[in-house]
Amino acid sequence: MAQAWTADDFGSNESKVIVAAPVIAELNMPRFMASGDTSRLTLDITNLTDKPQKLNVALTASGLLELVSDSPAAVELAPGVRTTLFIPVRALPGYGDGEIQATISGLALPGETVADQHKQWKIGVRPAFPAQTVNYGTALQPGETWAIPADGLQNFSPVTLEGQLLLSGKxxxxxxxxxxxxxxxxxxxxxxxxxxxxxxxxxxxxxxxxxxxxxxxxxxxxxxxxxxxxxxxxxxxxxxxxxxxxxxxxxxxxxxxxxxxxxxxxxxxxxxxxxxxxxxxxxxxxxxxxxxx
Missing domain, CATH: 1.50.10.20 (Glycosyltransferase)
Structure with missing residues (x-):
């Protein structure tokens, strides 16, 4: 918006300006995955500049997720165009979060130095089965020992196990x-x-x-x-x-x-x-x- 005036006259004018990041990256993903599951995530990249762009996308995974394939090749986008990249991932055994990181580089704007864009997303990872509690109880006489049965933990995921030992005279x-x-x-x-x-x-x-x-x-x-x-x-x-x-x-x-x-x-x-x-x-x-x- 611009305004101008004198002692006798005034005037104004306005125009709309789009305020947006030059490149937008959005990841479509499940809210959670089960240990051992595989999924194909979709990464949408949109070029909002008025110039063609050749972008490099580097992907990494951490936590309880791993990438099944390498990072995609460079992406060429015309002005205002969106493209979709498919990212196969696998959930590792455990209970917690996995994280996908994307680094987008190569953006060129006249007269500007543009830093690389870093994005990250979390996906929850949990077992596909409900938690179970197994209780063992025994009375020990002087000199006796006790151990968990050999087959007591066979059907459990080792990384999710928790134990509690209670010793009491009652x-x-x-x-x-x-x-x-x-x-x-x-x-x-x-x-x-x-x-x-x-x-x-x-x-x-x-x-x-x-x-x-x-x-x-x-x-x-x-x-x-x-x-x-x-x-x-x-x-x-x-x-x-x-x-x-x-x-x-x-x-x-x-x-x-x-x-x-x-x-x-x-x-x-x-x-x-x-x-x-x-x-x-x-x-x-x-x-x-x-x-x-």
């Missing part, structure tokens, strides 16, 4: 794992709700911090859930026996006894449990016991 129970898996269960029927809350009845603040949970948050969650159980008693059917999902479900006597046990234990641990619905549930359990006895 049974090696991974309490944190069990609690997290109970809380992570996605469906949340009444049985799962009670099961997920059961460990919280017997944990103190130190254990909550040790197991990566905040004690206050955990206890508040238990309080809210126990307070909701009487409302969920509307989740039980007319007879006061509990159903799995809602008040319209079938009576589940085993679930009724299980939830009653949870509520009784919660009361013993100092949580506030409403007695009216609890008394009704106890009556149902006593009646069932008498009938079946």
């Amino acid at each position: 049974p090696p129970l991974n309490i944190a794992r069990y609690i997290k898996e109970l809380k992570a269960y996605p469906y949340g029927c009444l049985e799962q709700t009670a099961s997920g809350l059961f460990p919280s009845l017997y944990t103190n603040a130190a254990n909550c911090r040790r197991w990566a949970s905040k004690a206050t948050v955990m206890r508040n969650a238990v309080h809210r859930s126990i307070s909701a159980f009487p409302v969920c008693c509307k989740c039980n059917v007319i007879t006061a026996a509990f159903a799995l999902w809602d008040k319209n479900g079938d009576e589940e006597y085993w679930l009724t006894a299980y939830v009653m046990d949870f509520l009784v234990r919660a009361g013993e641990q100092g949580y506030s449990v409403r007695q009216t619905p609890l008394t009704g549930v106890m009556s149902v359990c006593c009646a069932i016991y008498k009938i079946r006895a």
Whole structure:
């Protein structure tokens, strides 16, 4: 845009100017590859100058990728023309990232010194199969030794293996794992709700911090859930026996006894449990016991 003026007149004019890199390189690639896979990536190179260009493209791969063929020959492009180069690659065994680097040189512009253009792209590499966990446990007597079975690691990729050894004079129970898996269960029927809350009845603040949970948050969650159980008693059917999902479900006597046990234990641990619905549930359990006895 230009403007000009005098004491008596003024004027202006404007024109559009394209602002762009002289050469654009774009790589089309998968988001990830599995170990051992091969793929053909496509590299688009566009000449946005008003001069013909002869460009050299040098390709390298690092990390968990390797090139299957050599770098392509020089590329000649007329003004405004795009070309596509095909780059065969292979994913190496492992878990992580592979990287493709491209160096484009040879760009010539009148009156300018143009530096080489460097581009790089990452592709995730992962195994084609889900992770597996294998646990071994044994009791060692004085003087005894133990080793992983010879065939225990045969079907695993060596570069993805991780191991953890736990030595203890007590049974090696991974309490944190069990609690997290109970809380992570996605469906949340009444049985799962009670099961997920059961460990919280017997944990103190130190254990909550040790197991990566905040004690206050955990206890508040238990309080809210126990307070909701009487409302969920509307989740039980007319007879006061509990159903799995809602008040319209079938009576589940085993679930009724299980939830009653949870509520009784919660009361013993100092949580506030409403007695009216609890008394009704106890009556149902006593009646069932008498009938079946």
